[in-house]
Amino acid sequence: MKKDIHPDYHPVVFQDMTTGHRYVTRSTVTSDKTEEIDGVEHYVISVGLTADSHPFFTGQKQFVDTEGRIDKFQKRFGTVRRAKKPTRG
Numbered sequence: 001m002k003k004d005i006h007p008d009y010h011p012v013v014f015q016d017m018t019t020g021h022r023y024v025t026r027s028t029v030t031s032d033k034t035e036e037i038d039g040v041e042h043y044v045i046s047v048g049l050t051a052d053s054h055p056f057f058t059g060q061k062q063f064v065d066t067e068g069r070i071d072k073f074q075k076r077f078g079t080v081r082r083a084k085k086p087t088r089g
Contacts, residue, residue, distance in 0.1 A: 001052070002053050007028045009027065009028060010026065010027065010028070010029075010042075010043055011024070011025075011026055011027045011037075011040050011041070011042040011043070011074060012024075012025055012027040012029060012030075012041070012042055012043045012044075012045055013024060013025075013035060013037065013042045013044050013045065014027075014047050014050065015044060015045065015046050016026070016047060016048075016050040016052050017046050017047065017048050018048070018049070018052075018053040019050075019052045019058060021050065021052040021053075023050065024037060024042065027043075027045075029043065029045055030043050031043045031045050032042060034080050088089050
């Protein structure tokens with residue numbers, strides 16, 4: 001193996017902010033927060049979405065929309081009316 005070309009891996013805990021589920025792994029990511037697990041110092045990384053809370057993996061539909069898409073469009077652009085087709089005469 002070549003020296004000085006590989007990234008510096010650290011023990012890391014990725015914590016889902018929604019569910020609190022934690023994934024212990026290794027990564028190149030670091031943070032200011034650390035925690036000791038089994039005598040090893042791990043960096044703690046808070047993430048908003050993991051397999052534990054993602055709708056695709058949980059089977060739950062979590063559609064958060066404060067306004068409907070049509071209402072939002074009409075509010076932004078107003079009501080659009082189509083021009084009448086010219087009649088052949």
